[in-house]
Amino acid sequence: xxxxxxxxxxxxxxxxxxxxxxxxxxxxxxxxxxxxxxxxxxxxxxxxxxxxxxxxxxxxxxxxxxxxxxxxxxxxxxxxxxxxxxxxxxxxxxxxxxxxxxxxxxxxxxxxxxxxxxxxxxxxxxxxxxxxxxxxxxxxxxxxxxxxxxxxxxxxxxxxxxxxxxxxxxxxxxxxxxxxxxxxxxxxxxxxxxxxxxxxxxxxxxxxxxxxxxxxxxxxxxxxxxxxxxxxxxxxxxxxxxxxxxxxxxxxxxxxxxxxxxx
Numbered sequence: 001x002x003x004x005x006x007x008x009x010x011x012x013x014x015x016x017x018x019x020x021x022x023x024x025x026x027x028x029x030x031x032x033x034x035x036x037x038x039x040x041x042x043x044x045x046x047x048x049x050x051x052x053x054x055x056x057x058x059x060x061x062x063x064x065x066x067x068x069x070x071x072x073x074x075x076x077x078x079x080x081x082x083x084x085x086x087x088x089x090x091x092x093x094x095x096x097x098x099x100x101x102x103x104x105x106x107x108x109x110x111x112x113x114x115x116x117x118x119x120x121x122x123x124x125x126x127x128x129x130x131x132x133x134x135x136x137x138x139x140x141x142x143x144x145x146x147x148x149x150x151x152x153x154x155x156x157x158x159x160x161x162x163x164x165x166x167x168x169x170x171x172x173x174x175x176x177x178x179x180x181x182x183x184x185x186x187x188x189x190x191x192x193x194x195x196x197x198x199x200x201x202x203x204x205x206x207x208x209x210x211x212x213x214x215x216x217x218x219x220x221x222x223x224x225x226x227x228x229x230x231x232x233x234x235x236x237x238x239x240x241x242x243x244x245x246x247x248x249x250x251x252x253x254x255x256x257x258x259x260x261x262x263x
Contacts, residue, residue: 003187003248006241014062021055026210034228045230047220053230056212057238063213064194064242067128071193072186074132079139080182084170086140087147098144104137113196117205124213127206131196135189142185146178180257187250191243198239214239 013020022041029050037045037053044053086097104112116130150156151174159169200206201215209216214235221231 001252003245003250003252006245007249010061010242010245011065013058014065017058017062021052021058023052023055025051025056025059025212027051027055034224034231037230044234045228047217047231048224048228053217053234056217057214057234060212060214060217060235061238061242063124063207063211064197064239067124067131067197068190068193068246070128071132071135071197072189074128075136075189075193076139076182076186078132078136079141080143080175082136083140083143084147084174087144088151088166088170088174090148090151094144097140101137101140101144104134105141107134109134109192109196110199113200114203114205117200122205122208124207124211127197127200130200131193135192135196138185138189138192139182142181143178146181147174150174150177180253184250184254184257187246187253191246191250194239194242194246 022043029046032039032042032046032050033048035042035046035050037043039045042052042054044057046052047056082097082101086094086101112134113127113130116133117126120126120129156169156173159173164172197206198213198215198218201213202219204216204219206215207213217235218232218239221228221233221235225232
C-alpha cells in the first residue's frame with residue numbers, strides 16, 4: 001500500500017504538472033540564482049540559472065514516469081514474445097533464443113545502454129530506445145521459465161489433443177497463467193528503467209536541456225554541492241521515492257499473486 005500511495009501520488013504530480021508547477025520549468029532569473037529553500041516563490045530554492053527547483057522536479061516526474069512506462073511496455077512486449085516462443089516450441093528454437101537471452105542478460109545494463117545511446121544519439125528518445133533494448137531479457141527469462149512449466153500441464157495437452165493451434169493455446173491458456181509474474185517483474189523493471197534514464201541524463205546522454213530530468217539536475221547540483229546542497233538533494237530524494245515505490249509495489253504484488261508467499 002505504501003508503494004501504491006507513492007506511485008499514485010507521483011502520477012498525479014506528473015499528470016497535473018502544468019497546474020502544480022509554480023513557474024515554467026525553463027524560466028530563468030539570474031538575479032535570483034542559488035536562492036535557498038523556503039524563499040518566497042521558490043519553496044525548494046533555485047539553481048544557478050535562477051530556475052525554480054520545485055517546478056523542475058514536478059515536470060521531471062513526468063519525464064521519469066514517461067520513460068519508465070514506455071520502456072517497460074516495449075520491454076514487456078519483446079520479452080513476452082521471445083520468452084513464449086522459446087519456452088513453448090523448445091528444441092533448437094529454445095537453444096538459440098535462450099542463448100540470446102542469457103547473452104543480453106549477462107552484460108551490465110548501464111554499459112550496454114551507454115553503447116546504444118552513443119550509436120542512436122543523445123536525447124530522451126535515444127535513452128528510451130537504449131534502455132528498452134537492454135532490459136527485455138528480464139521478462140524473457142521469467143516468461144520462458146513459466147511457459148516451460150505450463151506447456152506440459154493437462155489443460156495445454158488437452159487443447160493440443162482437441163486440435164487447437166499453437167497461437168490459440170499460447171493466447172488462451174499460456175498468457176493468462178503468466179500474467180502474475182509478468183506484473184511483478186514489470187514493477188521492478190519500471191524502477192530499473194528510471195535508474196538507467198537518470199544515469200544517462202546525469203552523464204548528459206539522456207534528456208537534453210532545457211527538458212527537466214532528475215538525473216541532469218543531480219549533475220548540475222554536483223558542481224555546487226557544498227554551497228548549494230538543495231540542487232542535488234531534492235532531485236535525489238525524488239528518484240529514491242520513485243524507485244522505492246516501484247520496488248514496494250513489486251514486493252506487494254509478488255505476495256498477492258504468488259500463493260506460496262502468503263504464509
